[in-house]
Amino acid sequence: MDEEPLIRWEWIGNNGPLIRELVVDNVVMALAPVLVGLLVALPLGLAAVRWRWLYQPTAGVVNVVYSLPSLAVFIVLLPITGLATRTTVIVPLAFYAMAVLLPAVVDGLDSVPEHVRQSAVAMGFTPARRLLAVELPIAVPVVIAGLRVATVSSISLVSVGALVGRGGLGHLFTDGWQRQFPTPIIVGIVLIVLLAVLADLLLVLVQRWLTPWSVARTGTRKRALPRSRPAASPEREGVA
Amino acid sequence: MITFDGVTKRYPDGTVAVDDLSLEAPTGEITVLVGPSGCGKTTSLRMINRMIDPSAGRILLDGVDVTTVDPPTLRRGIGYVIQQAGLFPHRKIVDNVATVPYLLGWDRKKAQARAMELLERVGLDPGLAGRYPFQLSGGQQQRVGVARALAADPPVLLMDEPFSAVDPIVRASLQDELLRLQSELNKTIVFVTHDIDEAVKLGDRVAVLRVGGRLAQLAAPAELLAEPADDFVREFLGRDRGIRRLSFVPADGLRLRTDLTVPVSAEVSSVRGTAEAWLAVVDSGGRPLGWVAPKDLPDSGGTLAEVPAAPYGTFVRGRDSLRAALDATLLSPSGNALAVDGSGRVEGVVTREALDEALARIAEDARG
Numbered sequence: 001m002d003e004e005p006l007i008r009w010e011w012i013g014n015n016g017p018l019i020r021e022l023v024v025d026n027v028v029m030a031l032a033p034v035l036v037g038l039l040v041a042l043p044l045g046l047a048a049v050r051w052r053w054l055y056q057p058t059a060g061v062v063n064v065v066y067s068l069p070s071l072a073v074f075i076v077l078l079p080i081t082g083l084a085t086r087t088t089v090i091v092p093l094a095f096y097a098m099a100v101l102l103p104a105v106v107d108g109l110d111s112v113p114e115h116v117r118q119s120a121v122a123m124g125f126t127p128a129r130r131l132l133a134v135e136l137p138i139a140v141p142v143v144i145a146g147l148r149v150a151t152v153s154s155i156s157l158v159s160v161g162a163l164v165g166r167g168g169l170g171h172l173f174t175d176g177w178q179r180q181f182p183t184p185i186i187v188g189i190v191l192i193v194l195l196a197v198l199a200d201l202l203l204v205l206v207q208r209w210l211t212p213w214s215v216a217r218t219g220t221r222k223r224a225l226p227r228s229r230p231a232a233s234p235e236r237e238g239v240a
Numbered sequence: 241m242i243t244f245d246g247v248t249k250r251y252p253d254g255t256v257a258v259d260d261l262s263l264e265a266p267t268g269e270i271t272v273l274v275g276p277s278g279c280g281k282t283t284s285l286r287m288i289n290r291m292i293d294p295s296a297g298r299i300l301l302d303g304v305d306v307t308t309v310d311p312p313t314l315r316r317g318i319g320y321v322i323q324q325a326g327l328f329p330h331r332k333i334v335d336n337v338a339t340v341p342y343l344l345g346w347d348r349k350k351a352q353a354r355a356m357e358l359l360e361r362v363g364l365d366p367g368l369a370g371r372y373p374f375q376l377s378g379g380q381q382q383r384v385g386v387a388r389a390l391a392a393d394p395p396v397l398l399m400d401e402p403f404s405a406v407d408p409i410v411r412a413s414l415q416d417e418l419l420r421l422q423s424e425l426n427k428t429i430v431f432v433t434h435d436i437d438e439a440v441k442l443g444d445r446v447a448v449l450r451v452g453g454r455l456a457q458l459a460a461p462a463e464l465l466a467e468p469a470d471d472f473v474r475e476f477l478g479r480d481r482g483i484r485r486l487s488f489v490p491a492d493g494l495r496l497r498t499d500l501t502v503p504v505s506a507e508v509s510s511v512r513g514t515a516e517a518w519l520a521v522v523d524s525g526g527r528p529l530g531w532v533a534p535k536d537l538p539d540s541g542g543t544l545a546e547v548p549a550a551p552y553g554t555f556v557r558g559r560d561s562l563r564a565a566l567d568a569t570l571l572s573p574s575g576n577a578l579a580v581d582g583s584g585r586v587e588g589v590v591t592r593e594a595l596d597e598a599l600a601r602i603a604e605d606a607r608g
Binding site: 113115116118119120121122123124125126129134137138140211212213214 | 289291311312313314315316318320322323324325326327328329330331339340343372373374385388398
């Protein structure tokens, strides 16, 4: 038997459409759960901050779900959502994303300094407007930090779905393993890492754009200007 | 006018933060609530804009019971400044200042124009408008806090220890700034502090509260220093009460000698014969240069410009207090103070004898 090379470049050329399809599938099955997780974690987090007693039990339930092995959950879901469907993969991943995002939302809202909250009340904000215009925007950096973790882990977790017939790029792992053929495995790993890095980078950019004021917190650029110095160029703010 | 009418705040656990407080904060004046921690001063302040509601009694704002007004509406008409400024970290300075105008539904342009005007008013470079709060120093942030409170031109301003988190030098300049602003704006200000010196400096009237939220004394600062109502107030006022009282006595009444100055162009030889112990040397514009003791002058030619002059202290007549005049006498080996006009020209000399006379009159007053 000939020595099998680590990578056969012609395989990549011949399988372009398949790889493209798997990338799209992987992205959809990774991002949909993060989106669903965020949509559920936001109201839940708000409720947990408003009614403190709610937080511990909610976080407990979410953590128990998080501890369930994904494969077991896939199998339980199979009769309901069907073999090899996106839903079978998306549902458990949404729970995992939520488990990361709920504490992020709660911590984010907790990161609003008390004196800022108080002064918003004293300025005459109504509770709803205070939440939308003051508390949520200030929570954004912490929530995005959570989103980065949830997104990256979601992108790589999708591959486990290959065991129930729908794993995005994970399909390349099972395929390569069954055929003792390393090329697809390597292609799959590289693409998953690339996707994760890309998604993370995108979120960092989104955060820079949304919260130019938060550079201070990352500690990269703290400047307190002496009173006498005239402002150089106010437009350049936050371009870190 | 803000009226506290038998106001009590009792919490469910039984602690009484404010106990049957009745006082008035007159329109256009600064009323300071001062006292040790736990005296209910902040609680009292927060009951004015309904961040806390009283358990008993009423608070009237120009005759209207505040509890009959919807809190957000009430608060938009009352400026509020707190210790750490409480600026919104995610909003640029200009938008921080324009907060209340935005809430009131002003046009965005108009609100920002107003904000720019206020930044200048509180002594900030308008170039800071596009910055975020973290890019400003503590003192600058506090000024922004004041500008924000004034943005919608509320008749009432509540200030909760606004200057206690900045260093003493910045604090003093912020205090002066507030007094300057107040002389232009005539707001009804309620100011909370634990610092009696700040209370005495800023207040038109000072309310001293004791632990448990009871009013110990309400008086003008000079009266407070002269006649503390009881031992608690006396203790709280601390040391140097007599000296500090001098801050409220104008120095105008001091007897002035105009025969003790000598121009710097005078010949040393002509000055040496003078019988006075000390003479103040002034330049051609009448500004002080220092003191010389005629009997110690060298036996040489030339003018006074060539001999060293001893240090001097000055106070501004018509503006400064007796305390400043006393301070000025202590800054010079001559024991005399130089009275200067607004532009720094010497108007005359206050000798130690003249100061003694003035102090004796004050001591006489204290006899009651």
